[in-house]
Amino acid sequence: MTDKGLPFVSEGSGYAKGARKKEGLGNYDDARKLYLKAAKSFLQASKLSESAKEIKLRRGLAETFYSKSTSLKSERGGKVKAKEGGGNEVAPIEKPKVKFSDVGGLFDAKEEIKKAIVYPFQHPELYEMYGKKSGEGILLYGPPGCGKTFIARATAGECDASFITLKVSDVLSKWLGESEKNVKEAFDSAAKYAPSILFFDEIDAIGAKRGWSQSDHGQRLVNELLAQMDGIEGSREKMLILAATNAPWAMDPALRRPGRFSKLILLPNPDHKARKEIFKLHIKNRPVEDLDFEELANLTSGYSSADIAQICSEAADIPLEDALQGKEPRKITMNDFEKVLEARKSSLTPWFRQALQEIKKSGEEDIFEPLVNQISKGVLRGDF
Ligand SMILES: Nc1ncnc2c1ncn2[C@@H]1O[C@H](COP(=O)(O)OP(=O)(O)OP(=O)(O)O)[C@@H](O)[C@H]1O
Numbered sequence: 001m002t003d004k005g006l007p008f009v010s011e012g013s014g015y016a017k018g019a020r021k022k023e024g025l026g027n028y029d030d031a032r033k034l035y036l037k038a039a040k041s042f043l044q045a046s047k048l049s050e051s052a053k054e055i056k057l058r059r060g061l062a063e064t065f066y067s068k069s070t071s072l073k074s075e076r077g078g079k080v081k082a083k084e085g086g087g088n089e090v091a092p093i094e095k096p097k098v099k100f101s102d103v104g105g106l107f108d109a110k111e112e113i114k115k116a117i118v119y120p121f122q123h124p125e126l127y128e129m130y131g132k133k134s135g136e137g138i139l140l141y142g143p144p145g146c147g148k149t150f151i152a153r154a155t156a157g158e159c160d161a162s163f164i165t166l167k168v169s170d171v172l173s174k175w176l177g178e179s180e181k182n183v184k185e186a187f188d189s190a191a192k193y194a195p196s197i198l199f200f201d202e203i204d205a206i207g208a209k210r211g212w213s214q215s216d217h218g219q220r221l222v223n224e225l226l227a228q229m230d231g232i233e234g235s236r237e238k239m240l241i242l243a244a245t246n247a248p249w250a251m252d253p254a255l256r257r258p259g260r261f262s263k264l265i266l267l268p269n270p271d272h273k274a275r276k277e278i279f280k281l282h283i284k285n286r287p288v289e290d291l292d293f294e295e296l297a298n299l300t301s302g303y304s305s306a307d308i309a310q311i312c313s314e315a316a317d318i319p320l321e322d323a324l325q326g327k328e329p330r331k332i333t334m335n336d337f338e339k340v341l342e343a344r345k346s347s348l349t350p351w352f353r354q355a356l357q358e359i360k361k362s363g364e365e366d367i368f369e370p371l372v373n374q375i376s377k378g379v380l381r382g383d384f
């Protein structure tokens, strides 16, 4: 008996492989499309299968790839609309479900965010009683892939607040000439859907050093942002502003003045304890056997959290692909992780080198002191 589903299985495996590659490169739009194609192929394969075991396996894979395509969307602050609707393509609104317990490590940053954002959100009356302002704009900064976007969403999840993302780089590239309008609309949505957190992702795209904010258009955008931030002074307990960047030294300094993004929180790359936690979080819903988390953390010194997430996904691919070839399904083992790790190096080294150079050049060592300290500790440990 020939298995008519087999060509769709190999087609689907090809798509899934391509999707993982794109995901690894950070190209989430293409990754989403390919995961969706993989899901369709496996669904088709399951329809053409004749054994109950094959049908179950292929359906399961179709579901996995489908949920991968949709979760990539929301993890990245993509175009997911909140249930009540609202937002637009440039500044979508969502109600994130992720919480701080989903975020590994970042112990100090979580504490700081709790004090600056979560408690004022939960107890506005106490802050008012003691005449404390509930916070100004907060800038999250740190190496790529270490949780800036992730923790911003989790902050909204902790506060049960609406979350509005404005990805500044998108606004600038796609909506030239309309960016001030988009900034205004994002603030209007945040007010309308309060309690809310308005999140400016990749805010360094409005970079003074690249000449952007000196250009007419760039300057208008900075002015609009500052005017809007000044305008929400009275309603801060209902609406907070967060921003993220991995190049804070490239930002227009006007944005860091008191009352604006004057509070900086460093999100460092994960240390040993944090790496153990992040591995545990990312294998939570996967079948594993005898993993040595101590050893996994030892092997990933200097890796980003996103590297670890990707390593877990690639380790899962090994038994998955074996099963697709007809082998007995088995659990993910330490051996699978070791294979993946052999081929993967830390992605952060170049970033740290450049960061140190840029900070020295800007003469702002005092502002970025936590990062400078972290880099010198890392160099001593041989992390980068
Ligand atoms: N602290 C963490 N705990 C668990 N998973 C994490 C953590 N940080 C990051 N991740 C994983 O890595 C992915 C990428 O992280 P995120 O998008 O937050 O990085 P980022 O700091 O915003 O990077 P970039 O500077 O490239 O925008 C997340 O979607 C999540 O799966």
Ligand SMILES: [Mg+2]
Residues within 6 Å of the ligand: 148, 149, 150, 201, 244
């Ligand atoms: Mg990000």
